[in-house]
Amino acid sequence: DAITSLLKRTHPVPNRLRKDNHREKMLCSISLQKRILGHLASTYCVMFDKTGESIITGSDDKLIKIWKSRTGLLVATLRGHTGEICDLAINSDNTILASCSCDKTVRLWSAQSSAELCVLQGHTSSVTSVKFSPYTFQGSNYLISTGDDANLFFWRSINGTFNKQPTAFCEKIKSS
Secondary structure, three states: OOEEEEEEEEEEEEEEEEEEOOEEEEEEEEEEEEEEEOOOOOEEEEEEOOOOOEEEEEEOOOOEEEEEOOOOOEEEEEOOOOOOEEEEEEOOOOOEEEEEEOOOEEEEEEOOOOOEEEEEEOOOOOEEEEEEOOOOEOOEEEEEEEEOOOOEEEEEEEOOEEOOOOEEEOOOOOOO
């Protein structure tokens, strides 16, 4: 479904279906707040930025879109991947957006200007997951990517510049 829905949590509503140790179970009432026609193909990844001001979506249409979370207005469309978008991540500073794709690449984007910063290549198959480390280690930040090639790549960044040669970990199961 090409519809991105924004849900809003509202006040808890008591539900007396079951009591645990004399405490009532509470359920949250959730209502549809906004419905946006977002992409022209299936959308499999969605996230908020660190401030909650923006929603970022990635789709099989090979596009990443950034939306204002309060209004649903489209802010930017990021183009560059040649395959379906599999995952999205944003760093702890809320300055760099990472995307990965079936095109075997990880792309980094400026969260402020939406400009492409660099393309990280090394996977031999679809890249299915990407995450920023929440911690700095010896002055470096890390981005981790995984994919259908069974590799776990650690991309090192010093002062926002990523090393294009990752540290790779792969342990394939050996058949006896």
